[in-house]
Amino acid sequence: MAPTSGFVPRRRPSGLVSENVDGEVLLYVEATHKAFCLNPPAARVWESIDGSLTIAEIARRTALDAELVGVTLREMGQAGLLEAAPEVPLPGVDLSRRHLVRAGLVALPFILAITVPRAAEAASACTVGLPGGPACNPTTPCCSGICNENLGTCG
Numbered sequence: 001m002a003p004t005s006g007f008v009p010r011r012r013p014s015g016l017v018s019e020n021v022d023g024e025v026l027l028y029v030e031a032t033h034k035a036f037c038l039n040p041p042a043a044r045v046w047e048s049i050d051g052s053l054t055i056a057e058i059a060r061r062t063a064l065d066a067e068l069v070g071v072t073l074r075e076m077g078q079a080g081l082l083e084a085a086p087e088v089p090l091p092g093v094d095l096s097r098r099h100l101v102r103a104g105l106v107a108l109p110f111i112l113a114i115t116v117p118r119a120a121e122a123a124s125a126c127t128v129g130l131p132g133g134p135a136c137n138p139t140t141p142c143c144s145g146i147c148n149e150n151l152g153t154c155g
Helices: 040-050 053-063 066-078 096-102 119-123
Strands: 017-023 024-029 034-040 111-115
Touching: 024 040, 024 119, 034 040, 040 053, 040 066
Parallel strands: none
Antiparallel strands: 017 024, 024 034, 034 111
16 A cells, blocks of 8 residues: 555554653553654654544645655554554655655654553562663563563563
């Protein structure tokens, strides 16, 4: 599906906490305990999602390239922030160095994902998989339950 094909993104209907901070948007998905920080261009895309605008219309409203908006929406969908993501692959996407420079590196939408510990994990003294703590493995699992066994780190 091409990014201008009429896909209308819709935000996740519930279980999402949103906060605007200095032009960025912080989002927390309650079901997965994941937080996301959207830089200003990605925040503009997020704020334009009203359930009625297509990718092309969001691109015009945010003054971003439609292909970049499509990629951003795909990432948002894969992160669980939207009801659905645009169909992949997006065949016209060219994220070459020349395209990135032409778009302006500052103008690129960027989504940073963060795993947020549950309250009990945050209050615990568990250091498994953390810097300075023991490496995680199948016999010594991470406090969060998400172990990258190759690196011995949690996350």
